[in-house]
Amino acid sequence: MIGEDDVRYVARLARLHLEQDEMQRMTGELGKILAHIDKMSELDTDAVLPTAHVLDVVDVTRPDRVEEGLPRAEALRNAPAVTDDSFRVPRMG
């Protein structure tokens, strides 16, 4: 059963800030959803190969041609903060 400490740990992994009330609600909801998902454990799947992808295509290649890239100004256009033609972020903690 998933507890609030698990939820806090997973939120940290996901880089997702949750308020205290969200944390509590999430704990209850994830518990219910995971209980439903646990239905899968009724099946013996040891001998079954996993499907990551339905198409029978592997190692797709294309000609290695140089094409025009996105101009720097365009790439920076949506950035919340820009400095010296670069994305600006707060310092590491």
Next chain:
Amino acid sequence: MGSLDTLRLTAREAKKLLVDGEVSAAELTKAYLDQIAAVEDRVHAYILVTADNAAKYSTKVDREMQAMRGPLAGLPIAVKDNMVTEGVTTTCASRILHNYMPVYTATAVRQLWDDHVVMLGKTNLDEFAMGSSTENSGVQTTRNPWDLATVPGGSSGGSAAAVAAGEALWALGSDTGGSIRQPAALCGIVGMKPTYGAVSRYGLVAFASSLDQIGPLARSVYDCALLLQHIVGKDPRDATSVALPAPIELPTAARLDGVRVGIPREYLATGIEPGVRARFDETAARVEELGGRCLEVSLPHTEYALPAYYIIAPAEASANLARFDGVRYGHRTADADDLITMYERTRGEGFGPEVKRRIMIGTYALSAGYYDAYYGRAQRVRTLVRRDFESVFEEVDLVASPTSPTVAFRAGSRTDDPLAMYMSDICTIPVNLAGLPAISIPCGLSDGLPVGFQLIGPAFSENRILGAAHALEAAIGFELAPSLRDSSAGPAGAGAPDGEASGPAGGGQR
């Protein structure tokens, strides 16, 4: 020009009017913009109506008719707001992308723009396409044109409601677990999810990359085929896209002679409303009247499809949505002095509750110690679901089921219970896990609300599905006539659509 009935006009008819010179592209576009102006404050289908662009571009199509002649030239369309459009904001109905101005255009949309289709605007959806009612939108709640107190389904609820309410001739949607077919069913229109890989996903903001697929929502099976013809194809920018073995054909079939249709007993076993079941049974009887044969079949792992989906889709989503971190685009918190806190608060502020839930489930399922028990097992279950379909398609040509176990439900009735909402997609999710094509067509009403009939085929059997659906559609004779009534006492809806895109001059179609 007589007055155009946008509630009934099909793309096939509109195209003929244009070709015969009965109506101009500008007049056609104006008819839809007028209908939007008349009903949008009740339906709330659009996040953004690009009225000025659409009017200007349609005039250009008229003016440059010779150069712009093409099978779709001048036909107006609505696009789900999770496909990026250069110069026109693309929000995914999320606060985290509320101001995002794409610098490129999704391949499927680009193909239509190149065909001189006129874009009317961007439609509402559940945030990042996660949901089954469009109530998870961070922008507004779309209402079902058949009864404004009910939801349009989701996640392509804006596209479906726009088409049903005559606010669009047709629309593009995306389908990860039923997000085209279920809203099409609930709004009484036709919606198709193509085979995985048939349509490029380049520029479709990724939710679950191994399941997502773009497809058409339209007022007829013919229109669906016509639109699909122009969006399929291998795209060098999407390595998972493939060339279809045969071109999409415009359907002509009137009979189903010799067609074997399997009806999986597991799909009818639980939770199908009596009214939905009755319409389904009648439609199955029509299959036989048209010369087809219905056989009971079994897809034994059906009950495990939903649990597998709710690991695989969130796992892929948690990875895909890692890119929304406040660095390169979108919302950034005002409240952080260091980088990690900036990430955490930006995401905490920017994502809504359902997106957070799925990121959490996905992250949990992929975390050390749980990977094999959840993600690994879900992928193995996915194999079993695929094999079920493979063996059934050795006996039958198509599989039929209700699209949704219920008709449109009342707004707010499932929002407090995520699992109840997930059950909305019980008949559509296995199709995505197996990567198969499927269509939903309207097959009648229950309690005054539309019921959808789903036809599923083997991979790349789009033409078979479209042909059978076309024959059934004619036999059913469903009349698309949403009343825009509101069965609830109070006023419906919230928020009005935004104004024109605030992009630079010349954004969008040129």
